Amino acid sequence: MKRRTLIKAIPLSLLAAAGGVSIWRDHAISKTAISLSEDNSYDQHINLNDLLGEDLFIKDNLEKPEQKIAKTTEIIIKDDEFKRLKSVVAHLQRVQNQVGYANFNLLGFDEMIRIGRNFSSVGSFTRAELDFFEYIFTADAKAYGFFGDKVIDNISSVIPEREIKKIARTGHYLFKGQSIEKYNRVRKDVGNSLVLTSGIRSVVKQTYLFLSKAIETDGNLSMASYSLAPPGHSYHGIGDFDVGKVGYGHKNFTADFSHTDEYKRLTDLGYVAIRYVNGNPFGVRFEPWHIKVV
Numbered sequence: 001m002k003r004r005t006l007i008k009a010i011p012l013s014l015l016a017a018a019g020g021v022s023i024w025r026d027h028a029i030s031k032t033a034i035s036l037s038e039d040n041s042y043d044q045h046i047n048l049n050d051l052l053g054e055d056l057f058i059k060d061n062l063e064k065p066e067q068k069i070a071k072t073t074e075i076i077i078k079d080d081e082f083k084r085l086k087s088v089v090a091h092l093q094r095v096q097n098q099v100g101y102a103n104f105n106l107l108g109f110d111e112m113i114r115i116g117r118n119f120s121s122v123g124s125f126t127r128a129e130l131d132f133f134e135y136i137f138t139a140d141a142k143a144y145g146f147f148g149d150k151v152i153d154n155i156s157s158v159i160p161e162r163e164i165k166k167i168a169r170t171g172h173y174l175f176k177g178q179s180i181e182k183y184n185r186v187r188k189d190v191g192n193s194l195v196l197t198s199g200i201r202s203v204v205k206q207t208y209l210f211l212s213k214a215i216e217t218d219g220n221l222s223m224a225s226y227s228l229a230p231p232g233h234s235y236h237g238i239g240d241f242d243v244g245k246v247g248y249g250h251k252n253f254t255a256d257f258s259h260t261d262e263y264k265r266l267t268d269l270g271y272v273a274i275r276y277v278n279g280n281p282f283g284v285r286f287e288p289w290h291i292k293v294v
Helices: 053-059 079-101 109-118 127-138 178-190 203-216 221-227 248-252 255-259 260-268
Strands: 003-006 073-076 164-167 172-175 196-197 241-245
Touching: 073 221, 079 109, 079 127, 079 203, 109 203, 127 203, 164 178, 172 178, 172 196, 178 196, 178 241, 178 260, 203 221, 241 248, 241 260, 248 255, 255 260
Parallel strands: 003 073
Antiparallel strands: 164 172, 196 241
């Protein structure tokens, strides 16, 4: 029988002073108000759903067979903490609207706070919101039934601009070196019908996606972690990326992708490994779209 656990508000130490190198260090703060135009544009033949697929995926059908989970313990946020969860997600949505979709993928925690302070359209994050954000980041994901590694330990980690490159007409970035080399090789071998659907995700972006999924699961963090890695546990933060079929929309983030010709060609290549295979031991659903790099 499932034991349903309610997360209570837990007092946390005050957040450390902002530090590290800002990803906006070469730009005036006002220049972060960027939308998907010009430099952030995408090729008109690519469906908008491909570009925004990872965000649209949070609204998938939770009753699909591949999403059902069997866990002895479920961690569920309720009542005031669920309201706090929704408040943080709404605040992060305002940040994304301010800086633009592509830039939001790279946004650091400290820069997120500064943007809230500097733009009235975003508004300053409250202490309660920041405490909740930190609690989610520092929580033991194994309690959710997620057994993947934590690959980013610092909530204020930043993504150095010199180490990344924007992939034209996708709205996403990849790390230079292994990530870009593998992506370019895959695109060459599979063809232009394959598209980058998600590249680098900062702690802020992963938190936004994870908490958005938690809202869709009525506060069930265990079910949310079956579809999206908790903050700090996503390999998107250190090198992995997602691919999909052009025009396939949110289905690129479902098991349906494994039935496409693009997926068959991927697996036939021999040098491509899928991070979360079917029946993996990490408490994660089958992700045929998630390319393992590191």
